[in-house]
Amino acid sequence: MGVGFLNIEDQVRVFATFSTVSSSSTPERSLGMSDPRGPAIRVEGLTKTYKAKGKAAPVQAVRGIDLEIARGECFGLLGPNGAGKTTTIEILEGLNHPTSGTVEVLGLSWERHDQEIRRRIGVTLQETRFPEKATTLELARLFRSFYPRGLDPAEALARVALTSKASAYVETLSGGQRQRLAVALALVGDPELLFLDEPTTGLDPQSRRQLWEVIGQLRAQGRTIVLTTHYMDEAEKLCDRIAIVDHGRIIAQGSPRQLIDRLGGGHIIVFELEERSPRLEPSAFADLPGVTAVRREAEGYALTVAEPHAAIPSLLDRLADHGRVLKRLDTHQASLEDVFVALTGRHLRDDLDVASPTTNGLGSRVHSNE
Numbered sequence: 131m132g133v134g135f136l137n138i139e140d141q142v143r144v145f146a147t148f149s150t151v152s153s154s155s156t157p158e159r160s161l162g163m164s165d166p167r168g169p170a171i172r173v174e175g176l177t178k179t180y181k182a183k184g185k186a187a188p189v190q191a192v193r194g195i196d197l198e199i200a201r202g203e204c205f206g207l208l209g210p211n212g213a214g215k216t217t218t219i220e221i222l223e224g225l226n227h228p229t230s231g232t233v234e235v236l237g238l239s240w241e242r243h244d245q246e247i248r249r250r251i252g253v254t255l256q257e258t259r260f261p262e263k264a265t266t267l268e269l270a271r272l273f274r275s276f277y278p279r280g281l282d283p284a285e286a287l288a289r290v291a292l293t294s295k296a297s298a299y300v301e302t303l304s305g306g307q308r309q310r311l312a313v314a315l316a317l318v319g320d321p322e323l324l325f326l327d328e329p330t331t332g333l334d335p336q337s338r339r340q341l342w343e344v345i346g347q348l349r350a351q352g353r354t355i356v357l358t359t360h361y362m363d364e365a366e367k368l369c370d371r372i373a374i375v376d377h378g379r380i381i382a383q384g385s386p387r388q389l390i391d392r393l394g395g396g397h398i399i400v401f402e403l404e405e406r407s408p409r410l411e412p413s414a415f416a417d418l419p420g421v422t423a424v425r426r427e428a429e430g431y432a433l434t435v436a437e438p439h440a441a442i443p444s445l446l447d448r449l450a451d452h453g454r455v456l457k458r459l460d461t462h463q464a465s466l467e468d469v470f471v472a473l474t475g476r477h478l479r480d481d482l483d484v485a486s487p488t489t490n491g492l493g494s495r496v497h498s499n500e
């Protein structure tokens with residue numbers, strides 16, 4: 131897990147450093163460092179190694195990330211637990227220090243322009259502890275006081291549909307309402323760039339959808355958003371572009387559509403054979419019409435195909451030829467989950483190992499059979 135866990139005192143300390151800076155008096159502004167047409171984020175050769183603690187070995191959390199995020203883009207870092215997403219986003223937020231590499235935020239560097247950057251970004255951490263006896267409006271006012279300009283605190287609450295909870299104590303809020311409050315506090319300074327670390331983790335489906343709506347509206351306003359998630363449906367729904375992160379590296383990057391298209395077929399056929407049927411090599415299905423990739427799953431096989439209606443009859447014939455009995459067959463539209471499995475041989479959701487895909491349709495990694 132990451133270090134994205136601050137209580138309110140820590141948050142206040144983080145933000146208070148720039149509460150007294152007025153926009154007109156900032157020396158950095160006169161340097162003209164921030165090109166409004168340049169990217170919102172530029173990262174080159176980023177690494178982060180956490181030092182050894184006691185008997186624990188050092189952890190190479192980030193192993194060389196290059197990234198460019200355009201202004202107005204909603205960009206997602208998608209990956210399993212421990213991939214290095216939080217470490218990366220916390221370095222972008224100025225809350226963690228890189229071991230090596232270059233980081234530019236809005237054309238500025240954390241070493242030289244920290245106050246200016248803080249004034250222009252909004253941050254929600256993976257988990258935020260609020261004081262239970264404050265109301266949501268009091269907190270929105272407190273956070274607004276850290277910025278030289280920004281939204282009316284009541285307007286920030288309205289943007290996340292919390293107006294009816296303005297005078298409610300934090301202790302009475304649900305998990306989803308707390309997450310929306312965290313977004314309101316990140317918004318109250320009217321930031322150009324918003325960072326959301328796993329915004330919907332742990333929320334029920336209805337609260338997730340509510341927060342998706344809020345993020346969708348912010349995206350429609352043209353605000354730059356950088357979010358981390360390990361939910362592929364979230365990344366697919368919210369993000370213009372995604373970097374899939376695994377073991378501290380970006381293993382694929384592009385729009386959700388581009389990444390899925392690179393699989394070479396829009397549909398996946400998943401099937402399982404009766405236990406008494408001996409297993410077949412995945413290569414037994416590789417030449418079926420329209421099949422672009424075959425992989426072994428824990429319980430069966432997954433075929434990437436362009437047209438399921440063309441492939442399924444041939445598949446059934448092939449199984450009959452081999453005297454195999456089908457137990458289960460499903461089809462689904464190819465998703466980012468399938469992209470992750472094709473790239474890593476593992477499932478993103480539960481990190482379940484799958485054995486030996488023969489080809490992956492992405493042309494980068496071919497596993498041997500069994």
Ligand SMILES: Nc1ncnc2c1ncn2[C@@H]1O[C@H](COP(=O)(O)OP(=O)(O)OP(=O)(O)O)[C@@H](O)[C@H]1O
Nearest residue numbers: 131132133180189191210211212213214215216217
């Ligand atoms: N402060 C720390 N000290 C030592 N190791 C750390 C620290 N923070 C994170 N790590 C380790 O660095 C690696 C990457 O963690 P990180 O939290 O960045 O990944 P993540 O992709 O955000 O995962 P999650 O979704 O679980 O938060 C993990 O192995 C984690 O245990």
